[in-house]
Amino acid sequence: MSLIDFFIRHQREIGQATLEHIWLVGISMLLAVAIGVPLGIIVTRHPWLSKPILGGANIAETIPSLALFGFLLPVPWLGARADRLVITALMLYALLPIIRNTSTGISSVNVAVREAARGMGMTENQILFQVELPLSVPTILAGVRVATVLTIGIATIAAAVGAGGLGEFIFRGLAMVNDQLILAGAIPAAALALLADFILSLLERRLRPAQS
Amino acid sequence: MKVEPDPDSAREPIIEFRKAGYRLPNGQSLLEDVSVAVGRGETLALLGRSGAGKTTALKLINRMLDPSDGEILVEGKSTLRWDAIALRRHIGYVIQEIGLFPHFTIEQNVSLIPRLEQWPAERIRARVKELLSLVGLDPDTFSRRYPHELSGGQRQRVGIARALAVDPPILLMDEPFGALDPLTTGELLKEFQQLQRRLRKTIVMVTHDVGESLLLATRIALLDGGKLAGIFSAREFLSAQEPVAAAYVANFRMYEEAERANEPH
Ligand SMILES: Nc1ncnc2c1ncn2[C@@H]1O[C@H](COP(=O)(O)OP(=O)(O)OP(=O)(O)O)[C@@H](O)[C@H]1O
Ligand SMILES: [Mg+2]
Numbered sequence: 399m400s401l402i403d404f405f406i407r408h409q410r411e412i413g414q415a416t417l418e419h420i421w422l423v424g425i426s427m428l429l430a431v432a433i434g435v436p437l438g439i440i441v442t443r444h445p446w447l448s449k450p451i452l453g454g455a456n457i458a459e460t461i462p463s464l465a466l467f468g469f470l471l472p473v474p475w476l477g478a479r480a481d482r483l484v485i486t487a488l489m490l491y492a493l494l495p496i497i498r499n500t501s502t503g504i505s506s507v508n509v510a511v512r513e514a515a516r517g518m519g520m521t522e523n524q525i526l527f528q529v530e531l532p533l534s535v536p537t538i539l540a541g542v543r544v545a546t547v548l549t550i551g552i553a554t555i556a557a558a559v560g561a562g563g564l565g566e567f568i569f570r571g572l573a574m575v576n577d578q579l580i581l582a583g584a585i586p587a588a589a590l591a592l593l594a595d596f597i598l599s600l601l602e603r604r605l606r607p608a609q610s
Numbered sequence: 611m612k613v614e615p616d617p618d619s620a621r622e623p624i625i626e627f628r629k630a631g632y633r634l635p636n637g638q639s640l641l642e643d644v645s646v647a648v649g650r651g652e653t654l655a656l657l658g659r660s661g662a663g664k665t666t667a668l669k670l671i672n673r674m675l676d677p678s679d680g681e682i683l684v685e686g687k688s689t690l691r692w693d694a695i696a697l698r699r700h701i702g703y704v705i706q707e708i709g710l711f712p713h714f715t716i717e718q719n720v721s722l723i724p725r726l727e728q729w730p731a732e733r734i735r736a737r738v739k740e741l742l743s744l745v746g747l748d749p750d751t752f753s754r755r756y757p758h759e760l761s762g763g764q765r766q767r768v769g770i771a772r773a774l775a776v777d778p779p780i781l782l783m784d785e786p787f788g789a790l791d792p793l794t795t796g797e798l799l800k801e802f803q804q805l806q807r808r809l810r811k812t813i814v815m816v817t818h819d820v821g822e823s824l825l826l827a828t829r830i831a832l833l834d835g836g837k838l839a840g841i842f843s844a845r846e847f848l849s850a851q852e853p854v855a856a857a858y859v860a861n862f863r864m865y866e867e868a869e870r871a872n873e874p875h
Pocket of ligand 1: 634663
């Protein structure tokens with residue numbers, strides 16, 4: 399049976415697993431943006447917090463994924479369900495690039511522009527929301543892009559703790575020494591990563607403000 | 611040709627430095643013991659070499675910086691007793707690097723403070739047109755453009771229009787005519803002189819150009835190494851004994867001498 403036949407025969411299961419995968423990554427990324435962007439802003443406002451926040455995110459980033467699942471397993475509410483566990487872990491991985499790019503984006507806003515904004519009588523919040531964040535959008539999106547591609551890859555390991563996703567096929571294929579099964583997980587996962595990268599880079603370019 | 615000082619100016623200072631000084635957190639002094647009063651409708655030029663403390667002095671007026679010594683009064687009230695935001699919206703400010711918002715169109719740049727003050731849309735649109743025409747930019751051509759689509763001189767005009775947006779009674783300008791070719795500077799200067807006469811603002815402008823000071827200012831405050839070396843009217847300045855002022859004048863005269871040397875016999 400050719401690979402194509404295999405994909406056609408199992409299209410429902412593959413589609414189902416792809417949706418699960420997208421769901422795991424999507425929820426993780428939403429959480430990571432919701433937490434990471436404010437943390438990135440805090441880092442620029444209180445430089446003394448930059449070490450603990452970026453350091454913490456950096457540590458999360460370096461823990462191997464299976465080990466991270468292991469660490470999270472005993473945590474009461476999180477450990478109770480595989481998807482909670484996986485989403486938390488993926489979110490932790492996504493945090494670093496988002497925090498870092500948010501703070502880089504904000505601190506690279508032209509000093510003269512910030513000075514003018516302050517001198518005209520804009521409040522700190524007005525400067526943040528109307529000047530600094532809009533000018534940082536492309537940089538923040540670049541961080542989101544890196545984080546998304548990263549989590550799409552790591553999410554394949556979610557199957558190890560029973561959270562589903564495209565990793566199911568890979569793990570089953572590995573166990574049964576079945577190449578087609580492995581590829582049924584690997585190919586859609588790779589395609590998903592490429593697609594996410596493409597869409598987010600388009601968005602990044604669209605939202606790039608006029609250059610000065 | 612010059613704007614005459616208001617005869618009341620001595621009695622009604624709008625901006626007053628009282629033994630004002632500014633030190634960095636590390637103790638280094640950038641400005642020391644400056645006392646000068648600017649009357650209503652007056653234009654004070656802050657003249658001095660690079661690093662003399664001109665920008666620092668300007669920033670003390672709109673509370674971008676708080677004085678370490680003495681005080682600065684704006685309309686009779688210490689800047690420390692003003693709400694910083696209210697004070698800054700009361701004072702137009704053209705910063706040295708202009709600092710237009712790159713993600714806003716010219717129209718959005720100019721209308722930012724009116725929008726924050728929640729003016730009705732109609733009034734904002736009319737005001738932008740009025741301001742752009744005032745600084746010699748055709749509103750239909752420039753409203754929709756972004757700052758990077760303008761020349762340096764045009765950007766400087768937008769910076770001035772933006773500072774005038776809510777018609778503040780006080781205007782601070784940090785080398786607003788710097789970094790341009792001499793013809794464009796001259797053009798802008800002449801236009802600004804007319805603007806000044808029409809609007810009758812109280813202006814403090816930073817410059818290191820004697821000609822610019824003589825052309826626009828009612829008085830010249832000479833800063834040197836963070837200290838006030840003297841305050842002069844145009845006439846006083848041209849015949850000043852004070853060494854720094856004399857050096858400026860000698861340098862200024864150099865051009866006249868070159869002109870005379872090249873006159874046909
Ligand atoms: N935040 C700062 N930290 C350290 N030094 C500073 C700071 N701000 C200003 N200075 C120094 O203070 C001095 C006065 O600066 P200021 O900007 O007032 O000069 P200026 O007269 O406006 O010069 P220019 O004509 O070059 O704009 C300079 O020597 C400058 O290097
Ligand atoms: Mg300066």
